[in-house]
Amino acid sequence: MSGAPLVVLVGPMGVGKSTVGQLLAERLGVGHRDTDEDIVTAQGRTIADIFVDDGEPVFRELEKDAVRTALAEHDGVLALGGGAVLDADTRALLAAQRVVYLSMDVEEAVRRTGLNAARPLLAVNPRKQWRELMEARRHLYEEVATAVVATDGRTPEEVTQAALDALELKTVSPGGQPPDPRPEDAVVHDVTRIRIGGTAGSDPYEVLVGRQLLGELGALIGAKAKRVAVIHPEALAETGDALRADLAEQGYEAVAIQVPNAEEAKTAEVAAYCWKALGQSGFTRTDVIVGVGGGASTDLAGFVAATWLRGVRWIAVPTTVLAMVDAAVGGKTGINTAEGKNLVGSFHPPAGVLCDLAALDSLPVNDYVSGLAEVIKAGFIADPAILDLIESDPQAARTPAGPHTAELIVRSIKVKAEVVSSDLKEAGLREILNYGHTLGHAIEKNERYKWRHGAAVSVGMHFAAELGRLAGRLDDATADRHRSILESVGLPLHYRHDQWPKLVENMKVDKKSRGDMLRFIVLDGLAKPTVLEGPDPAVLLAAYGEVGE
């Protein structure tokens, strides 16, 4: 391709240039290009590595060349790195271009990117550095911009539409012609794509959120696979079989492996049953597992994929809120043992995740609400806008028909994506995703896994909030907000007081424990997760005093 890009996107890191760029390209029927990706491909190193190895000036030179080349070669949508506008020559190159500056306010910027230690400029004291960066760069973005589009509180689709409106660009079909008139009953389905990984030694993959996504499965499975195993729970027998039939029509040798519903699937016996089915179907290293269902099914399917032949590709098709926002995303796979929750497992990221929102229509309300616990967790640890959306209408948040369903799911996935992209194997930062889980998992074990995961995590977050308050970390208002929001959607806050000694025993095998020391994720304030190590047993008991009934 040659000629000037149709649109150039600039703006701070984390503002969503790649996601909006992809969406804009789709809407305009043109290609998408990203100069950061060009640099990484040409150099064979991550941007973080270039910063560390060669320093920022060398990176800026590489970036200037990449921008010049892309402007000359590319005629679609072009996204530039966050600091590209710092270079005067690069700004001059942009003078004749149609440039959209995607803006966000400082608090939003801190919230979205402060977590990601992999971003080279923000590795130390992200909040302070963000403020300084934003102040220093805003006028440079404005200098090159043809249009400024604010992203705060908007979905990527809304930002895309605002950019099209601002530039008065008409969407066209891929052939360059205006789209054919649509039949009146045709429905346009927006798809949000969230990229994960690629910075911590794992292959990058995408989480797609939208409707009618199963058409994407064939492309994800790819041509190298001969066989596909669809692992699904009993509750989704029809879906599992329909998928198998569809894949067989596409030419794959497809088998459906039905497993028990919920936690009963997360056992060594069920994993062994799956291994047997794979063995009997002659499943090889180029073949692919598709895990369909709630988090229990995707945890099991991912674990089977991680262990079969020491690792085969797998694709997650989550069908519960909880699996979409959490379990199917991020590569933690595993099963339970008699001693505790998720004690055997592996980090084995999927090749892709398809979150088809239509699946949620058949989900029983209690399972739907259980998933909201992990959504609320994402709100407390990183994205308070999630809490605002739920609080604006808690009853609506309890159903897939609520006005914010897609946004809540997308925002929660983005929180997880940011974290696992920089710390896949839970060397540090990833522990924040365990907020509420130390006690939550202990309750699940105590209840022999008859409690829903989200319900147990809800009680666990209430406990973590009280612990944070008693440890002098968390302000009263934020601690109280835990109770009100969890209660407002129908999640439990309390558990049996007399079970405390057993819960303490169960918590000792939590994966965050070190030796005999219990460790908890607590909040230093809203969206400020931190680790509390070895709290005084008396403080723990006092916190449980607020939770026990």
Ligand SMILES: NC(=O)c1ccc[n+]([C@@H]2O[C@H](COP(=O)([O-])OP(=O)(O)OC[C@H]3O[C@@H](n4cnc5c(N)ncnc54)[C@H](O)[C@@H]3O)[C@@H](O)[C@H]2O)c1
């Ligand atoms: N790997 C991770 O990072 C991670 C993160 C969070 C939770 N988890 C795990 O996820 C599990 C909980 O997942 P969950 O809340 O999705 O529960 P689940 O998988 O137990 O599903 C709940 C129930 O709904 C059924 N179901 C699933 N989709 C349905 C649909 N669309 N319509 C009707 N029924 C449907 C299931 O068969 C099951 O009976 C726990 O085991 C938890 O440990 C893992």
Ligand SMILES: O=C(O)C(=O)C[C@@H](O)[C@H](O)[C@H](O)COP(=O)(O)O
């Ligand atoms: O992805 C993570 O990391 C999490 O901790 C997410 C949790 O919500 C999830 O329940 C996870 O399965 C817990 O992992 P574990 O390591 O505590 O078993």
